[in-house]
Structure formats: structure tokens, C-alpha cells
Amino acid sequence: MYTATEQVLVNLALYDGVADHLQPDRGVWIGADGTIKAVGAVDDVLAEAGDARVVDLHGDVVMPGLTNMHVHLSLGLPGHLADTVHRSNLAELVLLMADSARRTLHAGITTARLVGESRYADFALRRGIEAGAVDGPRIFTAGHALCCTGGHGWEADALEADGADGFRRITREQIRAGADLIKVCVSGGIAGQFEAIDTPQLLDDEMAAVLRVAHDWGRKVTAHAGPADTVRRAVELGLDCVEHGYELTDEVTRLMADRGVWYVPTIVVSRCEQFFRDSGVPGWLMDRALAAGPRHWESLQHAIRNGVPIALGSDMPPHAGYDETSATVRELEFMVDAGMSVADALKAATIRPAEWLDRADTLGSVEVGKHADLLLLRDDPTRSVSALRTLHAVVKGGVAYRDDKHRLRASR
Numbered sequence: 001m002y003t004a005t006e007q008v009l010v011n012l013a014l015y016d017g018v019a020d021h022l023q024p025d026r027g028v029w030i031g032a033d034g035t036i037k038a039v040g041a042v043d044d045v046l047a048e049a050g051d052a053r054v055v056d057l058h059g060d061v062v063m064p065g066l067t068n069m070h071v072h073l074s075l076g077l078p079g080h081l082a083d084t085v086h087r088s089n090l091a092e093l094v095l096l097m098a099d100s101a102r103r104t105l106h107a108g109i110t111t112a113r114l115v116g117e118s119r120y121a122d123f124a125l126r127r128g129i130e131a132g133a134v135d136g137p138r139i140f141t142a143g144h145a146l147c148c149t150g151g152h153g154w155e156a157d158a159l160e161a162d163g164a165d166g167f168r169r170i171t172r173e174q175i176r177a178g179a180d181l182i183k184v185c186v187s188g189g190i191a192g193q194f195e196a197i198d199t200p201q202l203l204d205d206e207m208a209a210v211l212r213v214a215h216d217w218g219r220k221v222t223a224h225a226g227p228a229d230t231v232r233r234a235v236e237l238g239l240d241c242v243e244h245g246y247e248l249t250d251e252v253t254r255l256m257a258d259r260g261v262w263y264v265p266t267i268v269v270s271r272c273e274q275f276f277r278d279s280g281v282p283g284w285l286m287d288r289a290l291a292a293g294p295r296h297w298e299s300l301q302h303a304i305r306n307g308v309p310i311a312l313g314s315d316m317p318p319h320a321g322y323d324e325t326s327a328t329v330r331e332l333e334f335m336v337d338a339g340m341s342v343a344d345a346l347k348a349a350t351i352r353p354a355e356w357l358d359r360a361d362t363l364g365s366v367e368v369g370k371h372a373d374l375l376l377l378r379d380d381p382t383r384s385v386s387a388l389r390t391l392h393a394v395v396k397g398g399v400a401y402r403d404d405k406h407r408l409r410a411s412r
């Protein structure tokens, strides 16, 4: 277990997650409790910090750690991944997830929202990370995803129920286990053999039951959802966030924007051919995923154009390779290619997820009082999100978990 060391980072350029431009010649004072004590002009920060150790960053860029809002650390896609997850006993599953958590953190993701895991192992992992026994991002988890009998995700350990009573029960079971949010699959998707992307799955009374229980207990609900009509029904019932949205329309994205419903596009999942090939998925899955690509892209463009609040999520393991970077960084690049400004894309990966998670007071930007969750890059991300390809150090809570250039070694 590591503990934070009080230190002042100097000789750095800052993207703080608030201003859209890069601020040259900044200093960041990190306290022994792992929070940010001061940010600003170097001389001012040094004056405030007294005799804290000074670390020269040689002109690197510092930015907030990324948040990935659609993660499965126990991803069980049909193929090698499901075989591994299902063959594992509970102890093996936890180790598998801990390995994925560490890789996720090293890829620059300091906060992860888990939207469907197995056998409640995610809660043990969350405790292990919080206790400092396991290296990983800060975890916000939904526990098991929820679906109807035979609905999307059932083969990947989503819990099945039918009728409003059944859905009330499995929603309460996730909250009892410690769920921070609820994930429900309301339509078909890519990974279910006997469904189509546009198969409606939950009835209105079932969706309403989930939303009512979750909201009464102060939990938000995000839904795996494909077709526009299913999304419209869920949004009208009070849904908080849409995952994938493979077939969104101009009309439904206007409704989402009006109601303040968020969108996590996971655009990589309809174009990650190499990942599917490496994962040994069946042919029908690959065909369906790639066929969904063009319409999925249009959905993202409708959402951008109509001002839907958008957050970064990959569905693929956040650290998985994609075009010589990670799935997380590639997702951000795709968002910009689809028409999002660089400034919005950076916020979709930092401060906006913190807002959805109701943690904008402690996470998502480099500001006084927040956790020192920081990335070091060589290049300027406000010019291009591809600058994240030059990531070389990751700090969480004031502790350096990755430091390729040994910039921070002296502070350990």
C-alpha cells in the first residue's frame, strides 16, 4: 500500500478540466492526504506550500485523470472472455478483475463506473482498492446488470426477473449489496444470440418499478438500450442515462436533452473488429456489431448536435488495445471525429462524469480540495485528444501508480 507524499509539482502546463485552454507555468501542491491544496502561478503555490518537496515536471502537461463510465472488469462476451469468466471460481474471478483494474488505472482511468459484473465480486474489489490492497481506479458499481428472462446480458450474469415485483426485488438486491447505481437492459443488443438490437425487452411497469425503487433509495439508473422507441419510453418514465443508443433519432435525442438524460455512446463497440477477432467471438456477433456501426455513428451525431450531455465509456476493457492506443482514448478520438469539440470531449472524460456520479465536489478536475487524480502527458490535449497517446504517468490520490519517465520517483 502506498501513501501520498506532500509535494509541489512545478514546471508544468495545466489542463484543469474547468478552463478549455492550457495554462502555462502552473504549480500544483498535493497534500499528504492526497488532495490538492493549491493550484496556480508557481511562485504563489510555492509560497503557500512552505517547505514541501518540489518536483520538476520538465514542461509536461498535467490534466485530471479520466473517468470511464461503461466498464465491465469481468467482461463475459461470448468467446474466450466468457469461457474464462465462467470457468473461474470466485477467487479466480476476483484476481482476474483485479488485474483488469490495475491495467485500467495504468491506462489513465482513475475512476470507473462498472455497469454489470458477476457474483458480487465487484464489491470485494471496491473494498480492496479503497483499502489500498489492490491497485485500481475509484469504483462506482451497479453490481449485477438487470434484465428480463432471456434478456440482454443474461449469459453474462445479468440477473433475470419478470414483472414489476420481480424487478423491484432484484433492484433492491443490488442496493443491499452496496450498488452505487442501477444498470438495467431494456432492449436487445449486440451480444445476445436470440435477440436483435431493436428487440424491446422490458415492459413499462417493469422499467417503472426499477426506476421507482432506485430513485427512492437515491440511486440513478442507466439503461442498456438500442432502439429509439424503447429509449423514448424509458426516458418518459424517468431514466437517468442511456448506454449505446445504437438507433437514436433526432427526436429522441431532443427529448433526452430536454430531460437532462445522459448518453454514454460506447462508439468503439460497433467498430472494434480486431478486438472481437482477438476475443474469439462468434461470427453472428461480429456481423451484428459491425452492421450496427453506421447507424450508431448517426446516433452519436444526433446527440452531439442536440446538446445531450455525453460521457466517455468504452464497454471494451478500458485498457484494451485499439489502433495502438487504449479503447478509452480511441473512444474520445471517435467522439471528436463525430463532431464533438475537443473541449467537450475532454470534459466528457473528466468533469462531466463526476457530475453524473454526484462527485463533482471531489473528482473530475484539478482544483483545490479535490483528490489529486492526475495524468502527465507530453503533448497538449486541448489541441487534440490524441495527446492522451503520450500519457506517461498516472497519479491517484497523490500516489504515482505509473511513472514511465521517473519524473515522480523522488516523491515516493
Ligand SMILES: [Zn+2]
Residues within 6 Å of the ligand: 070, 072, 115, 116, 315
Ligand atoms: Zn456493457
